[in-house]
Amino acid sequence: MAASSTPASWAKPAESAVARGPEPRQDRAIRTRNLVLLKAAELFAEHGFKDTSMKDVAERAGMTKGAVYHHYPSKESLAVAVVEAHYGRWPTLLEEAQRRGLGPMDTLVAMFDGCAEAFHGDTIVQGGARLQIERSLIDVPLPTPYVGWTELATDLFGKAAQAGELREGVDPGSAARTLVAAFFGLQHISDTLTRRRDLLERWAEMRELLLYAVRA
């Protein structure tokens, strides 16, 4: 099966929409920057963008505010970095899924299984998702949400149709838009009701029903 290409909206843009601190070179600086990003994602996921301050990030990271500002000159630059890092998880997931040499439908399932695992336990992804929900309140451009997963799912459902794995009459684009919308809603409801504790069970339930509906 021809490899699916990584959706453009998942790639880190060449030019960031906001000012960034200097690219760290030494390991210590890289570790510090990553810690700031992780703690910011944690706070964004817990409290949202508006109720998180750079002071909160510094305290949670055990650093001075100056150290945080050195890497990220504004809270907006931190938000952009968290959302970009969130999308940066998916190309690796796609490479891993494609290395397994699965058919298109099983590649799609592997991708969404990995997505569910990430939403269940990856702080960067959880912080990125909260920021995307609040995107209208954040005064900088953020990557366009949902289109990457829709593009990939459309491609894989199309390949599944060619391989005879998709139920007769199911349109790949329609199946992709339905799956992405359903998954978005599932992870949001799970977050709202159980802080995503029940996400994996909810995904297993949805996967069985949706796959039953679309598999040949």
Ligand code: LUB
């Ligand atoms: C996914 C979210 C949450 C789409 O791709 C995205 O932008 C997404 C960001 O809020 O769910 C469903 C896989």
